[in-house]
Amino acid sequence: MNPSSIYIHIPFCSRKCLFCSFVIAVGQEHRREEYVKALVNEMKEYEGQRVNTIYFGGGTPSMLDEDHFYVLMNAIRKNFLFQNDIEMTIEANPESINRTKAKFLKAQGFNRVSLGVQSMNDRHLKFLGRAHDAPLARDAYRILREEGFVNINLDLMYAFPQETREELEEDVRNIALLGSEHLSLYTLAIEPNSRFHTARMKLDDDESQAEQYLLVARILNEYGFNQYEISNFSKSTRFESTHNKNYWRCYPYLGFGMGAHGFTGRRRYWNTSRLQEYLERMTHGKDAVEGFEDLTDDQLIMEKVLFGLRMHEGVPWDLVPLNRYKLIQTWIKEGFLLLEKQKLRTTDRGRLVLDELSARLI
Secondary structure (H helix, E strand, C coil): CCCCEEEEEECEECCCCCCCCCCCEECCHHHHHHHHHHHHHHHHHHCCEEEEEEEEEECCHHHCCHHHHHHHHHHHHHHEEEEEEEEEEEEECHHHCCHHHHHHHHHCCCCEEEEEEECCCHHHHHHHCCCCCHHHHHHHHHHHHHCCCCCEEEEEEECCCCCCHHHHHHHHHHHHCCCCCEEEEEECCCCCCCHHHHCCCCCCCHHHHHHHHHHHHHHHHHCCCEEEECCEEECCHHHCCHHHHHHHCCCCEEEECCCCEEECCCEEEEECCCHHHHHHHHHCCCCCEEEEEECCHHHHHHHHHHHHHHECCCEEHHHCCHHHHHHHHHHHHCCCEEEECCEEEECHHHHCCHHHHHHHHC
């Protein structure tokens, strides 16, 4: 295995947002030091491997203290070889960013921040259960800029129940006007284990969501964002997420922490999602892996096709399985897919039903 990426899961959160179904730990900040030591133990067996991206996700990674980051970054630098142009991303919520934290993260080598803004509409933020408002989001963004971050991603969520076209357009324009280099788009979804799911929250129909998606994409294009993946936009190819593209191209990656996933190029594995069990395993020198799946050649090829159709760069035609040619030719005639220069791509129309197309391909 020669991993190209490292994902480090930091599960700690001050509160659980109403839409959240991620592997997180609320009210467990007193276990941060113990958790960091567990991460260091988990990394030890991979010494000497070269990586080109590191991604701290969560949870809220920016909730870690400076001492925690010192320990983690020292362990990462000790165990892994960095490529010269390494991309180092950290997720952060606006309320966890201050000038001291931003300055420290920059000094530690982070060169990309993914800021969980979600919306610039205070009513929507309250609906989501977020801990920040629009002014705080602007302040966090400004601080990151002033402390030298030149590659910032902002998360934008849409499709709130009964959200009007005018509200959506205003929200997208307000977040675009901040001037970030990258934007990740999320449709509000009712996920199992979320409080919205427990409350049986109802969303708008698929047709309404499709119209909103097209509106968002059009407005972002007006502000200079290019869509390079179905839910990701950047100001130029230079600011496309290398870490995510490694995922979508099915490159190997390592996952560290509770609930983290990894991929060897053949085997997909996942760690235990229970904090106490993860800590106990790492303390006693045991493996954190809870389960795995070995992919067949056909499954690997199909994953590359499915991920490739999400990206603007598309899929090499010679990668498409012969037994899918007839189905794909039908979709090309119907305007869902486009074959150009031996690359198969999804059209604007196809993006709206890509989940359905993918299910039929499988």
